[in-house]
Amino acid sequence: MNLRDLRYLLALAEHGHFGLAAEACGISQPTLSVQLRKLEDELGLALFERGNKAVIPTEACARLLGHARGAVAEADAILTLARSLRAPLAGRLRLGVIPTLAPYLLPLIFAPLREALPALDIEPWEDQTSALLERLQRHELDAALLATGLGGAEWQSLALFEEPFLAALPPDHPLAAREVVSQAELARDILVLADGHCLREQALEACGHRGALGGTLRAASLPTLLNMVAAGYGTTLVPALAAGAAQDAGIVLRPLAEQAGRTIRIAWRARFPRHAAVEAVAGVIAGRLRGFAA
Amino acid sequence: MNLRDLRYLLALAEHGHFGLAAEACGISQPTLSVQLRKLEDELGLALFERGNKAVIPTEACARLLGHARGAVAEADAILTLARSLRAPLAGRLRLGVIPTLAPYLLPLIFAPLREALPALDIEPWEDQTSALLERLQRHELDAALLATGLGGAEWQSLALFEEPFLAALPPDHPLAAREVVSQAELARDILVLADGHCLREQALEACGHRGALGGTLRAASLPTLLNMVAAGYGTTLVPALAAGAAQDAGIVLRPLAEQAGRTIRIAWRARFPRHAAVEAVAGVIAGRLRGFAA
DNA sequence: CTCATTGATAGGCACTGTCTATCATCATGA
DNA sequence: TCATGATGATAGACAGTGCCTATCAATGAG
Numbered sequence: 001m002n003l004r005d006l007r008y009l010l011a012l013a014e015h016g017h018f019g020l021a022a023e024a025c026g027i028s029q030p031t032l033s034v035q036l037r038k039l040e041d042e043l044g045l046a047l048f049e050r051g052n053k054a055v056i057p058t059e060a061c062a063r064l065l066g067h068a069r070g071a072v073a074e075a076d077a078i079l080t081l082a083r084s085l086r087a088p089l090a091g092r093l094r095l096g097v098i099p100t101l102a103p104y105l106l107p108l109i110f111a112p113l114r115e116a117l118p119a120l121d122i123e124p125w126e127d128q129t130s131a132l133l134e135r136l137q138r139h140e141l142d143a144a145l146l147a148t149g150l151g152g153a154e155w156q157s158l159a160l161f162e163e164p165f166l167a168a169l170p171p172d173h174p175l176a177a178r179e180v181v182s183q184a185e186l187a188r189d190i191l192v193l194a195d196g197h198c199l200r201e202q203a204l205e206a207c208g209h210r211g212a213l214g215g216t217l218r219a220a221s222l223p224t225l226l227n228m229v230a231a232g233y234g235t236t237l238v239p240a241l242a243a244g245a246a247q248d249a250g251i252v253l254r255p256l257a258e259q260a261g262r263t264i265r266i267a268w269r270a271r272f273p274r275h276a277a278v279e280a281v282a283g284v285i286a287g288r289l290r291g292f293a294a
Numbered sequence: 295m296n297l298r299d300l301r302y303l304l305a306l307a308e309h310g311h312f313g314l315a316a317e318a319c320g321i322s323q324p325t326l327s328v329q330l331r332k333l334e335d336e337l338g339l340a341l342f343e344r345g346n347k348a349v350i351p352t353e354a355c356a357r358l359l360g361h362a363r364g365a366v367a368e369a370d371a372i373l374t375l376a377r378s379l380r381a382p383l384a385g386r387l388r389l390g391v392i393p394t395l396a397p398y399l400l401p402l403i404f405a406p407l408r409e410a411l412p413a414l415d416i417e418p419w420e421d422q423t424s425a426l427l428e429r430l431q432r433h434e435l436d437a438a439l440l441a442t443g444l445g446g447a448e449w450q451s452l453a454l455f456e457e458p459f460l461a462a463l464p465p466d467h468p469l470a471a472r473e474v475v476s477q478a479e480l481a482r483d484i485l486v487l488a489d490g491h492c493l494r495e496q497a498l499e500a501c502g503h504r505g506a507l508g509g510t511l512r513a514a515s516l517p518t519l520l521n522m523v524a525a526g527y528g529t530t531l532v533p534a535l536a537a538g539a540a541q542d543a544g545i546v547l548r549p550l551a552e553q554a555g556r557t558i559r560i561a562w563r564a565r566f567p568r569h570a571a572v573e574a575v576a577g578v579i580a581g582r583l584r585g586f587a588a
Numbered sequence: 589c590t591c592a593t594t595g596a597t598a599g600g601c602a603c604t605g606t607c608t609a610t611c612a613t614c615a616t617g618a
Numbered sequence: 619t620c621a622t623g624a625t626g627a628t629a630g631a632c633a634g635t636g637c638c639t640a641t642c643a644a645t646g647a648g
Binding site: 349 | 593594595596597598614
């Protein structure tokens with residue numbers, strides 16, 4: 001049995017006339033005769049009583065018609081739904097974002113994304129890099145905004161923009177009087193984020209620290225870290241997008257003597273079929289942040 | 295798109311593995327690969343993300359799966375329903391019966407029919423011959439029990455049994471003393487049914503009357519006619535199956551000098567596909583009434 | 589590095605859905 | 619009564635396609 005056969009069945013039941021039903025189906029009358037006979041043979045029962053003036057469904061046929069209509073309707077629903085899903089730039093896109101980026105970047109890009117890709121429904125998910133990659137691998141995310149490069153043929157990624165690091169100092173800190181701060185000076189009383197944040201390692205590396213800091217306070221989030229710096233517990237490096245939040249917290253920002261920063265990338269599974277949507281999102285974000293490093 | 299394709303789709307979504315899904319569908323793995331690729335091409339979207347360890351439905355696919363399940367379920371319902379409808383001796387059979395027969399015959403045959411054809415659901419409909427034939431023609435009845443022969447290639451019929459006529463007399467009627475009553479004597483004060491009842495014409499013909507009776511009382515139904523005879527308004531002919539009812543009404547019955555009666559037949563449209571059911575019913579009725587005329 | 593697993597591809601075969609042409613049946617009307 | 623038109627069924631030919639076996643390509647494990 002076939003969806004086509006069911007369409008023929010419905011057409012014949014509706015028209016009560018082989019010729020007209022065949023025309024409605026876009027086939028010839030003999031074809032309809034043959035196909036319907038086959039369907040009757042397959043089902044093992046007479047579906048229509050052929051009269052001289054009319055072709056009338058048998059009672060058995062009448063009881064099948066509802067199901068036939070149901071099957072055809074479901075099939076049509078699939079076709080319709082597929083047509084609406086076909087546009088790669090439409091539908092839900094689950095986008096992971098690391099915590100040191102999300103609160104500062106997302107407000108900047110939501111409006112441009114909505115304007116450029118109105119049919120794309122972006123669903124953000126904030127977590128640390130390793131968690132995001134696991135979710136990507138489990139198909140629980142479609143793409144992620146990260147600050148680390150990643151290798152392996154299973155991943156694909158695009159660089160979006162460079163985000164410089166700035167020295168963050170309490171207002172009464174001796175270095176706050178300088179125009180420019182060197183990493184070595186900053187490193188003496190630097191505070192960093194807790195384990196798992198990629199910014200932690202990147203900040204340590206930028207300052208020349210190699211191992212972990214013993215006994216140093218560690219903040220669980222960037223806002224907390226900024227508050228600790230503002231309260232005079234030490235210094236830190238902040239990514240440039242968080243500059244506004246840092247200043248609001250009462251922190252003094254200074255450029256680094258040796259420029260340092262991180263590259264924000266968007267990453268996805270290499271086999272992800274809707275990579276076109278990801279690339280479109282990448283284009284919008286890169287466009288919005290163009291020239292940001294300067 | 296095809297029901298088969300949808301079954302493949304569901305199997306692959308369930309197993310997440312081309313080889314296993316193909317085996318479940320009873321086809322080879324390459325066939326499943328090809329067919330699924332075709333379905334993806336037709337729908338214009340990727341349905342599965344092929345990984346090295348697993349084949350995972352895309353979100354678009356997940357939204358289609360429900361409809362696919364629906365379509366397949368409806369198709370299966372058609373197959374199941376067809377299997378149960380296939381038995382020709384099952385299901386509803388709408389059986390017309392003329393009014394001068396129904397109340398006397400039906401009580402006799404219901405039990406044997408239920409026993410012999412338990413799956414057949416007989417739905418009686420009482421009306422006069424012409425109305426029954428119209429309903430048959432409109433497919434509102436499947437068969438009818440009639441007392442008249444009927445010609446034309448569009449009809450088919452089987453004789454079931456002969457039903458003799460008996461002379462029906464008021465207890466105090468002069469003829470009630472006879473052992474046998476001749477039609478000519480009976481005809482002098484005969485009462486007949488109203489127009490439309492086939493028994494009216496048959497009774498008149500049996501008594502030698504050719505035209506209509508002027509000014510004679512006409513009963514709308516056989517029970518009424520029997521009551522009129524019992525009350526002494528005149529005589530009549532009753533079909534033998536109504537003998538019990540006539541005697542209950544206080545009527546004296548006598549055999550006719552020249553045997554007369556009517557043939558009860560079952561009739562159906564020549565093209566009716568379930569004629570096997572009608573013929574089975576005919577067999578049961580004929581068997582129950584065998585030897586009735588004697 | 590080698591081997592096993594998994595999905596994709598190629599070529600060939602058989603089935604079947606479709607067409608045109610034609611027939612059989614039946615009702616209608618001159 | 620017979621010709622005519624309408625309707626569905628049948629026959630034969632052809633093209634499309636679903637399916638198989640054989641094989642390849644990519645990937646991951648030992």
